[in-house]
Amino acid sequence: MVIERTVLMRALCGVLLVLGISVPATAGADPIPVPFQWRQAFIDAPDGTRLHADILRPEGVSDDTKTPVIMTVSPYRNHLAYISQPRVVEKGPNAENMNPELFLNAGYTYVVVDLRGYGGSSGCPDFGGPGERSDVKAAVEWAADQPWSTGRVGLAGISYEGWTGLMGLAEKPRGLAAVMSFEPVVDPYAYLYMQGIAWKFSLKPVTETGVRPGDLAGFEHLLIASTPARPDDLPEYQANASKLPLDCYVPYLQNTSNHDPNTEFWRDRDLVEKVRGNTIPLFLGQGFADGNTRADRIFELWNGLGPGDHKAWFGQWGHRTCNDKCGTPYFNNEFLAFMDKHVAQRDVTVPGPRITMGQFDTRWRGETAFPAADVRRVPIGLRTGSYTDRGLIPGPDREIWTISEPLAQDQHLSGLPSATARVTGPREATITAEIYDIAPDGRATLVSRGIAPVGDGNPRIRMLAQDWPIPAGHRIGVRIMDVFDEVWAHPPTFAQVTVTEASIELPLLTAVRTPDLPGGVSEAIPKWRNEKTITLDAAVVKNATVAMTLPTRTGDR
Numbered sequence: 263m264v265i266e267r268t269v270l271m272r273a274l275c276g277v278l279l280v281l282g283i284s285v286p287a288t289a290g291a292d293p294i295p296v297p298f299q300w301r302q303a304f305i306d307a308p309d310g311t312r313l314h315a316d317i318l319r320p321e322g323v324s325d326d327t328k329t330p331v332i333m334t335v336s337p338y339r340n341h342l343a344y345i346s347q348p349r350v351v352e353k354g355p356n357a358e359n360m361n362p363e364l365f366l367n368a369g370y371t372y373v374v375v376d377l378r379g380y381g382g383s384s385g386c387p388d389f390g391g392p393g394e395r396s397d398v399k400a401a402v403e404w405a406a407d408q409p410w411s412t413g414r415v416g417l418a419g420i421s422y423e424g425w426t427g428l429m430g431l432a433e434k435p436r437g438l439a440a441v442m443s444f445e446p447v448v449d450p451y452a453y454l455y456m457q458g459i460a461w462k463f464s465l466k467p468v469t470e471t472g473v474r475p476g477d478l479a480g481f482e483h484l485l486i487a488s489t490p491a492r493p494d495d496l497p498e499y500q501a502n503a504s505k506l507p508l509d510c511y512v513p514y515l516q517n518t519s520n521h522d523p524n525t526e527f528w529r530d531r532d533l534v535e536k537v538r539g540n541t542i543p544l545f546l547g548q549g550f551a552d553g554n555t556r557a558d559r560i561f562e563l564w565n566g567l568g569p570g571d572h573k574a575w576f577g578q579w580g581h582r583t584c585n586d587k588c589g590t591p592y593f594n595n596e597f598l599a600f601m602d603k604h605v606a607q608r609d610v611t612v613p614g615p616r617i618t619m620g621q622f623d624t625r626w627r628g629e630t631a632f633p634a635a636d637v638r639r640v641p642i643g644l645r646t647g648s649y650t651d652r653g654l655i656p657g658p659d660r661e662i663w664t665i666s667e668p669l670a671q672d673q674h675l676s677g678l679p680s681a682t683a684r685v686t687g688p689r690e691a692t693i694t695a696e697i698y699d700i701a702p703d704g705r706a707t708l709v710s711r712g713i714a715p716v717g718d719g720n721p722r723i724r725m726l727a728q729d730w731p732i733p734a735g736h737r738i739g740v741r742i743m744d745v746f747d748e749v750w751a752h753p754p755t756f757a758q759v760t761v762t763e764a765s766i767e768l769p770l771l772t773a774v775r776t777p778d779l780p781g782g783v784s785e786a787i788p789k790w791r792n793e794k795t796i797t798l799d800a801a802v803v804k805n806a807t808v809a810m811t812l813p814t815r816t817g818d819r
Contacts, residue, residue: 293352296363297321300355302496305375307385307400311393314382314499315401316355318362318372319410330439330606331405331415332365333373335398335426337380337387340489340503353494356381360419361585364598370606371410375401377426379487379506382499386510387487389480389518390425390450390531398426399433406437414439416605420583421445421555424547425533428563431544432536440604442597444547444575444583445555450518451528452559454479457714457724458521459692460751464553470793472553475751480518484511534559539568543604545597546572549579550622550728551786557727561632561678573600573612576632576729577620578784587785589624618779622709622730624787625777632727633677636773642810644681644740644764651691651744653754661743662761663798663806665700673732673812677769679710681723683742687759691716691744692752695723695766698739699732704803706739708794713750716759731775737803738810740766773816 298318305313316339323329338345344358355374362372377394378385388394398417406413415437417427424446430438447453454461454476462472463479474482484506491503517527546564550557557576564574575584575593584593595613602608615628644664652660681695694713698706712725732738742761745752 293358294318294355294363294366296366298362298366299323302382302499304382304498305400305404307378307397309393309396311378311385311397312383312498312502313378313397313401314376314502315404316374318355318357318366318374320366320369320371323369326409328410328412329369329371330412330601331371331373332362332418332601332605333375333401333405333415334360334419334423335375335377335401335417335430336419336423337377337483337486338422339374339376340381340486341492341495341499343489345486353492364594365601368598368602368606370601373401373405379510381489382491382495382502384502386507387483387514389483389514390429390447390533391527392530394426395429395433398429399435402430402435402438406435412606413437414605414607416440416442416601418442418601419444421581422447428533428537431540431542432533434542438542440543440545440601442545442547442600445549445552445581446546446560447555448560448563449532449534451523451532453555454518455521455523456558456712456750458523459713459715459745460521461556462749462751470553472748472750477519477751480515483518484514534562534566537563538566541568541570543571543600544573545600546574547583548574548576548727549581549786550576550726551578551784551790552581554581558678558724561727564632571604571612573614573616573618574632575618575620576727577618577626578622578624578790579620579786589620589782589784590618590626591780615779619729620781620784621775621777622728622787624781624783626779626781627775627777628779633769634771636771637677637769638772638813639677639767640770640812642740642766642768643808644742644766645806645808646761646764648758648760649742649744651687651755651757651759653745653752654747661741663802664740664742664808665803665806666738666810666812667807668702668737669732669734669812671734671815672774673738673815674771674775675709675728675730675732675768676771678727679712679725679766679768681712681725681740681764681766683721683723683764684762685716685719685721685759686762687716687719688755688757689715689717690753691755691757691759692750693721693723693759693761694741694743694745694750695725696741696743696746697725697766697768698741699730700737700739700798700803702735704798704800706796706798707791711746711749713745737807738768739798739806770813771815772813
């Protein structure tokens with residue numbers, strides 16, 4: 263049985279727009295600001311799925327001229343819409359926010375391939391499963407074999423399109439020479455849920471506050487997969503875009519809304535182990551301020567890589583690459599040089615350190631590892647007490663603060679904190695740990711947070727990564743509470759949770775850093791300060807202050 267996509271879109275397009283699955287439009291009717299040649303092709307995947315590809319070649323290049331290839335494999339490149347942003351006027355390839363001109367100008371062919379079930383490709387989406395991983399492998403090997411290809415392919419993308427790059431590393435297709443992956447999904451379970459608690463995602467462009475729970479992600483992606491073709495598309499494109507088998511829907515929705523991380527569906531899609539030991543050069547990026555693909559398990563993947571010419575950018579930006587608005591002027595040069603060296607095999611030196619690190623104080627430095635070798639995980643005992651697991655209703659009975667004395671010297675948090683506790687309360691209740699940088703005037707700015715269910719009474723709380731200098735005279739604050747409602751979706755139990763023991767581990771640099779890279783304020787830092795700063799009453803600070811033993815920092819590294 264087949265569902266007509268056009269009917270589905272008419273019924274649900276309003277829902278899709280309300281859900282806000284969109285990105286800012288790029289200016290101008292033609293999103294590619296350089297001339298190019300465009301053709302289309304269909305690729306046969308091993309299981310018979312037909313994958314649609316848009317092929318962009320530099321203007322004036324003959325059909326038999328071999329070029330290196332950059333490829334993006336995507337669920338978002340339907341000719342009619344970019345995600346939910348209509349492209350009614352623009353006929354041709356969908357390259358919104360992809361910047362293919364960087365590579366067209368440098369003599370590359372840029373290929374955009376639709377994942378199964380999306381755009382002009384047939385088949386069922388499977389959210390990073392064996393089908394989509396097979397698609398990436400088939401697409402790369404197809405491009406490597408074309409008469410206009412040198413046989414070397416680089417995968418590049420952000421978000422889901424960065425995820426498909428990591429799928430390429432897992433599958434190791436013939437011809438894959440390098441991958442650039444910014445803000446990728448690394449583990450789709452951890453993308454949607456933190457230890458069983460659903461993340462909330464924003465409702466852009468209406469609000470950037472978390473509104474949509476992760477349980478809806480499968481539904482949203484099926485809506486995107488149901489986008490019809492343009493009337494001027496190729497017949498096979500229109501045929502593939504006009505139908506999506508009914509048996510694609512039910513298992514997809516059931517599996518993506520399952521909060522249990524131990525199902526076969528979720529275990530098979532975790533790329534941390536599948537990419538372990540990888541030697542194919544990887545250019546990885548993660549913003550600490552990303553509220554979509556958050557700064558969590560990506561660092562397990564990074565630290566599990568094998569030897570290779572890998573690079574990373576970690577710093578203060580949201581769900582984006584750093585071609586603009588990150589506070590740095592040199593990202594594109596580094597990105598292009600990376601692909602020139604590994605894909606085009608040009609005699610170039612890739613600038614920059616192994617890791618480019620953007621600090622929250624707006625300064626930039628180089629590192630060789632993250633967390634750095636001199637990070638000391640400092641255990642801090644926390645105050646105990648009780649709170650009420652009641653969700654949306656605010657009140658002081660929802661939190662327990664622990665606050666340091668003013669710091670005698672600068673400290674620098676760099677890495678992934680974690681917390682543990684002993685508690686009594688319903689298994690379904692939640693416990694959240696948050697770290698704050700508290701200024702002398704009582705303004706407290708969030709540094710990191712994490713959540714876990716109470717479960718068996720011994721919760722371990724994963725927390726998101728950050729790189730955050732804390733000046734002398736400021737205080738470090740830790741808040742234990744039930745849930746932060748703009749970040750996670752949690753049905754309250756309206757029960758009391760008693761914390762009888764709790765501690766947190768702070769990853770603190772022991773050597774002083776001297777920022778040595780050019781750069782300035784990213785777009786995300788002022789927004790973070792504005793949205794994630796609260797003012798603490800002096801009585802709260804006084805009553806919650808305890809002694810914390812913090813490391814004495816040495817001179818420069």
